[in-house]
Amino acid sequence: MAQEGKQTILLVDDEEDIRDVLRIALSNSGYDVLTAKDGDEALRIFSETRPPIVLTDIKMPGMIDGIELLQRIKRENPDTEVVMITGHGDMDLAIQSLKNEATDFITKPINVEALRVSLQRVEEKILMKKKLMEYTQKLEAMILEKTELRDRLSSLGLMIGSISHGMKGLLTNLDAGLYLLDSGIAKNHKERLQEGLETVRQTTGRIKKLVLDILFYAKERELKIRPSEVVPFAAEVADVIENKIKDKPMELVRKFDRAPKQWNIDPDFLRTALINILENAVDACLEDTEKPFHQITFETLEQDGELVFNIQDNGTGMDSDTLEKAFNLFFSTKGTKGTGFGLFITDNIIKQHGGTIQVKSARGKGTQFCIRIPSPDPDA
Numbered sequence: 001m002a003q004e005g006k007q008t009i010l011l012v013d014d015e016e017d018i019r020d021v022l023r024i025a026l027s028n029s030g031y032d033v034l035t036a037k038d039g040d041e042a043l044r045i046f047s048e049t050r051p052p053i054v055l056t057d058i059k060m061p062g063m064i065d066g067i068e069l070l071q072r073i074k075r076e077n078p079d080t081e082v083v084m085i086t087g088h089g090d091m092d093l094a095i096q097s098l099k100n101e102a103t104d105f106i107t108k109p110i111n112v113e114a115l116r117v118s119l120q121r122v123e124e125k126i127l128m129k130k131k132l133m134e135y136t137q138k139l140e141a142m143i144l145e146k147t148e149l150r151d152r153l154s155s156l157g158l159m160i161g162s163i164s165h166g167m168k169g170l171l172t173n174l175d176a177g178l179y180l181l182d183s184g185i186a187k188n189h190k191e192r193l194q195e196g197l198e199t200v201r202q203t204t205g206r207i208k209k210l211v212l213d214i215l216f217y218a219k220e221r222e223l224k225i226r227p228s229e230v231v232p233f234a235a236e237v238a239d240v241i242e243n244k245i246k247d248k249p250m251e252l253v254r255k256f257d258r259a260p261k262q263w264n265i266d267p268d269f270l271r272t273a274l275i276n277i278l279e280n281a282v283d284a285c286l287e288d289t290e291k292p293f294h295q296i297t298f299e300t301l302e303q304d305g306e307l308v309f310n311i312q313d314n315g316t317g318m319d320s321d322t323l324e325k326a327f328n329l330f331f332s333t334k335g336t337k338g339t340g341f342g343l344f345i346t347d348n349i350i351k352q353h354g355g356t357i358q359v360k361s362a363r364g365k366g367t368q369f370c371i372r373i374p375s376p377d378p379d380a
């Protein structure tokens with residue numbers, strides 16, 4: 001009768017003879033049987049062992065009769081299946097027990113076949129509940145997965161659209177470069193050749209950066225926070241930028257004298273973040289035609305238990321509208337020269353470090369970025 005391994009039944013009856021007979025019958029049917037002689041004992045055993053099925057006499061001496069026991073068990077665990085044993089003429093009590101969510105009732109004298117049928121129904125009910133719960137859980141997991149997939153798809157769609165747009169611009173640039181090269185060769189025009197080559201070189205650089213950004217965005221990688229030497233790290237970042245501006249009318253000022261020796265960071269990620277900000281500063285200085293000389297300051301220091309990076313430029317600055325949108329994915333004011341990935345990625349990286357970014361900017365004056373990174377526990 002008992003399916004899927006042995007089910008436990010708690011059998012409650014004040015008459016020892018009935019308990020014995022039923023215990024033997026139930027054991028023979030494959031159940032583990034616990035017995036109790038009254039409601040008090042039954043509740044104690046129930047709390048300790050939590051059997052899925054309780055078979056109890058409806059009339060029992062003592063404080064706790066069958067109905068009371070049923071109510072208390074249901075309160076403790078509503079999933080318990082309780083079958084009531086009733087005498088002839090206990091119809092009112094039987095109805096009352098059904099109202100209290102008893103699963104079934106059987107009448108005395110107990111017919112073993114009737115008991116078998118009743119318990120089979122109980123087991124089917126238990127099995128169905130289990131299946132229903134599994135289905136519900138599966139369904140919930142599927143809905144969650146679908147929502148995540150939908151979000152990812154819509155951001156993917158947005159991304160593909162925007163990348164295609166950016167690519168189109170870059171291809172136009174490439175076409176222009178190729179045209180210059182073609183006509184330069186045909187007319188043996190050296191300046192044209194030079195110009196065409198430069199256009200192709202710049203555009204290739206942009207495409208390379210775009211592809212790297214896409215890869216960076218598409219790949220979800222874990223941060224590897226580790227103790228890192230701060231000054232060599234900052235110097236490496238500064239070198240990258242210095243290399244970019246070596247033939248440009250601007251200078252990079254390093255201020256590393258208040259830097260801490262070590263900090264827990266992921267240097268690979270943080271390098272990307274800082275370079276994105278510094279590259280924007282370079283762009284802003286190049287774009288600005290109002291000032292005779294441009295300067296970018298790159299400072300790192302320890303302040304209030306945090307690692308701080310200050311990056312300041314005297315380039316174009318941003319109006320409030322641009323500043324508001326600067327961190328949005330794909331927001332760019334640079335046409336084909338920008339994709340709007342930079343600050344979005346930077347923001348993500350700093351957040352992953354548990355840090356913050358603050359920006360101050362004034363149109364025509366310049367921009368100041370301040371990044372603060374607490375020192376997280378490398379094991380956390």
Ligand SMILES: Nc1ncnc2c1ncn2[C@@H]1O[C@H](COP(=O)(O)OP(=O)(O)OP(=O)(O)O)[C@@H](O)[C@H]1O
Binds near residue numbers: 317318338340341367
């Ligand atoms: N230092 C700055 N000075 C002036 N404007 C800035 C500065 N930094 C960011 N911005 C503005 O914020 C926008 C978004 O920057 P972000 O780095 O995300 O994209 P992008 O530089 O346009 O393109 P990408 O970095 O993907 O090549 C820029 O297009 C620019 O308008």
Ligand SMILES: [Mg+2]
Binds near residue numbers: 276279280338342343
């Ligand atoms: Mg940028």
